[in-house]
Amino acid sequence: MTLGYQGFAFGENWPSLAAVLHGRATENADDIAYTFLADGATDATSLTWSALDRRARALGALLCADNARGHPVLLALPSGLGFVESLFACWYAGAIAVPVSLPRHARLRSRLDAIVHDSGAQFAIGSIQERQLLQADPGDDTPTARLRWIDPAAVLADPDPAQWPPSAPVATRIALLQYTSGSTGAPRGVVVTHANLMHNSGLIAEACGHQRGEVIAGWLPLFHDMGLIGLIVQAVVAGARCVLMPPERFLMRPYLWLRMISDYRVCSSPAPNFAYDLCTERITVEQKTALDLSTWRNALNGSEPVRSGTIERFAAAFAACGFRRNAFFPCYGLAESTLLATGPGPERLIVRRSASGALLDDSEPHGHVGCGRPYGDTRMVIVDPVTRTEVLPGRIGEIWLAGASIADGYWNQPPITRETFGGERAGGDAASWLRTGDLGFFAEGQLFITARLRELIIIAGRNHVPIDIERTVECTDAAVVAAIAFSSEIEGRERLVVAAEIRKGRSSDSGDGESLRHHIRAAVAADHDVTPYDIALLRPGAIPRTSSGKVRRHAARDAYLDGTLQRLESSNHVVSAT
Secondary structure: OOEOHHHOEOOOOOOOHHHHHHHHHHHOOOOEEEEEEOOOOOOEEEEEHHHHHHHHHHHHHHHHHOOOOOOEEEEOOOOOHHHHHHHHHHHHOOOEEEEOOOOOOHHHOHHHHHHHHHHOOOEEEOOHHHHHHHOOOOOOOOHHHHOEEEOHHHOOOOOOHHHOOOOOOOOOOEEEEEEOOOOOOOOOEEEEEHHHHHHHHHHHHHHHOOOOOOEEEEOOOOOOHHHHHHHHHHHHHHOOEEEEOOHHHHHHOOHHHHHHHHHOOOOEEEEOHHHHHHHHHHOOHHHHOOOOOOOOOEEEEOOOOOOHHHHHHHHHHOHHHOOOHHHEEEOEEOHHHOOEEEEOOOOOOOOEEOOOOOEOOOOOOOOEEEOOEEOOOOEEEEEOOOOOOEOOOOOOEEEEEEOOOOOOOEOOOHHHHHHHHOEOOOOOOOOOEEEEEEEEEEEOOEEEEEEEHHHOEEEOOEEEOHHHHHHHHHOOOOOEEEEEEEEEEEOOEEEEEEEEEEOOOOOOOOHHHHHHHHHHHHHHHHHHOOOOOEEEEEOOOOOOEOOOOOEOHHHHHHHHHOOOOOEOOOOOOOOOEO
């Protein structure tokens, strides 16, 4: 048996997360575990390890009384300390946590209904406000309408220890169903065990060099794996203090994220690439004078493509605030590998290469950023998705992973689980591999992500990577805020369609829009040797995205075909698709 982070044993004898929490409450009872800034700045509430342990056990006792052990329990809660308490309550009760994104309106409940139906959840933890938001119309017989609700407010401030669950679940039991974002298809429940969480969290802590008592922080939604595992679970495994703020406060005022990092002397904070761009664009010179980012040694950048221009702009913009360029931590992961799969080594070199593998210098505006290497016992191979043979270094193929962080499959979906988690290399070992569906190449110790396999655009027998086309469009004109590229069979042929969000205040219903479309068409044709069939100019925010900010190309394609994309002008084409 090998030992993992801070002496936790790898494998089936690892403790569950509930047992680790109880250990923290015993050893560091009065240390602050989690702090939540409701307004993103000064309105702070905190929980010590012992207080969290008491409340989680008491709420877990309510779950046990309802016979929730072994069953999925919906966490229908916004970001906050109540979410943290409810998560650990599920684990104390031996229940399966199902974190979900709360729809803003009851009429947007379709994705939640789909998750409730797929998971078979009969229980939900949520306040009266969440229950009223999700309450179905009278007579509605949807799965959500049949949920049995448990209100965290029913827990006494100082619960009776006799009501606490007597034991925590073993590490091999299912800890949670992490529903995928749906960026490439219908959401699926990834089955994550306590051992998966312990293993992956240990790798994160080791890669980031986390020590007990340090501070990690973030604004990421807690139902999303980067927020759930990268912040909440990471805090208990590493013994770190975790400071949280609502996602909407960051989106309204990006300054508050960096202010939180500065005020609490944060060592690690993760975010998708767009968050760093938002800070660069919106934080003023005056605001920068109040920031000290010198303690931020792990600026994790993942969840969406890491862009070299973002790294350079952010590093330059906040260098005077003490931010160091080598604090950037480009990483790659996915729910099926619990969270983290690869990340940089101690040297933190920001390596950039073209899709052909050529090394790029800082003068090149594009290129793929290296996302490091696997950690611990995680293994990775780059495989030809057709022949299933390993490709040579520097050649693009599908990324396959194996190791103790790989989840147990998809909830109640054996055929898709076998297809995705049972990859077998031709002429290779007998191991089963996770087929990530992502394309990339490995060069000089770094993984470079190039595309999603299921999102390749194939026109006239040639492969085109959507991300590369989108980068070209976004660099064409300052009026373009974001772009999305996809293909569809139109008039009997596969056609390329590009949609571009236009910055507020720019007109596109006259020659201005036509000129912009001409420039985009010319740039795409020059860079990628393919001419877009249609270029749709969209209102700001019109590109479909997942709850974590990823573009949803399949949803954009569907909206384009049925005419529901929020265009600034009518299309030049009459679309009929098969």
